[in-house]
Amino acid sequence: MRDVAVIGIGCTRFGEKWESSFRDLFVEAGALALADAQLSGEKIDAMYVGNMSAGRFIEQEHIGALIADYAGLSTHHIASTRVEAACASGGLAFRQAVIAVASGMEDIVVAAGVEKMTDVEPGASTDTLTGAADREWEGFVGATFPGLYAMIATDYMHRYPLTREQLAQVAVKNHYNGARNPIAQYQQEITIDTVLKSTMVAEPLRLFDCSPITDGAAAVIVAPLERAKEFTDTPIRVLASAQASDTITLHDRRDISTLDATVAAGQRAFKKAKLSHKDIDMVEVHDCFSIAEICAIEDLGFCRKGTAGKFTADGETALGGKIPVNTSGGLKACGHPVGATGIKQVCEIVQQLRGEAGKRQVDGAKIGMTHNVGGTGATVAVHILGRA
């Protein structure tokens, strides 16, 4: 297997982008990534595109070919493949690109993610997202996505010491970071009161516990590490790529408050990279809901089960804390265009490792991690990246 490096990144501004179409979004992100790698399009061998549900959001399938075409690559006939795993589609697309290069099958590969979510009514987007859970045995009986994560929160708060205020602090911290990220959907700081006074969605989760509906795209370019210096002075090495699955329904999980797929993918990634949680300088975790970040930092090993509320309230996950979590603003403040999120996480870690993260820069960042979840934890992708 060959060592793999990220040689270019690009990300659109995230938000409700009424003026931009699906095609506009991925072309913008792809062009940014190519410019970043100082690469011309005809050098690309293959592309993997994470996308959850263009079929329901814009009634368009066959995304792989569409993207290659509008990226101006139709005459090059590159291999272009769509990857779908609900909200983990981007993380899996990145992993497929890494595998393609590591195996020696391809040299220059694009991993992209895109979602255009605001071309349907809010009710329809919520319903589409419910397809990331079990439609027949969760969605059918009235479960919503916030509802499923709310049941994790109820179970967690029944068993472990987590206050409503500590849970709100996850969103407060992520908005603080988002306010320092020029691509974030929400660049305003909030207070605990903002969260506690927001609309109730599914008890105990309120509107500000939930990630928003977002349009956006992100792209990264990977290449063999030995060739990376041809394109960039600051290649970022992929130290580990791991993926795990679990039951599609929340109710079938071994433990409602533990994402076993996160535990498995995290352990595999640490083992592959011969590292532990102590070596990670910052992590982008999948905070689709505030409780999801609480579970994630425990399940990845950054703190013990049941202690993430205090850990967060003590500022250990904030910039300057023991392990800065979601410096991008996370899904909560940066936004969550589902198929693009896993790629955006990689972009954020690469920016941090290059020292290009501006006001949210983690001093001396050498190693970072991404954690991307599909559904309520049925798919998880974890990557560890480091300075080459």
Add this chain to the structure above:
Amino acid sequence: MTVARFWRKIPQRYNLIGTRCERCGRHFFPPRTFCPDCRRAGKIVNHKFAGTGTVVTYTVIHTANEQFEAYTPYVLAIIRLDEGPRMTAQIICSPKDVKIGMRVKSTFRRIATDGDSGIIHYGTKFIPAE
């Protein structure tokens, strides 16, 4: 939802017909046709669940998907059936009465409708058993 898609799940949705592996005795609801423990050596047969169980966790849904908007706020829970498997279902009770560990029993109810002229989805909800 087409009629066929709904119709083929009527036994499970109306009467809690799941499955059981005769080799290891493990029960499955929703039904599985492949035992994760015994794998190909397993022998799967139908099993009618008693419909009694305990609340594992719950939420009260205030913002619902389109089909359920008329019912908010409603209680949604994960219930451990006495035979072992867990399922997600609504509990018909006041949001302030639901508790972890509460005993519940199944009841046949309307779940949702496909618009004004679509099929009516019936299925299983739960009510407090004490």
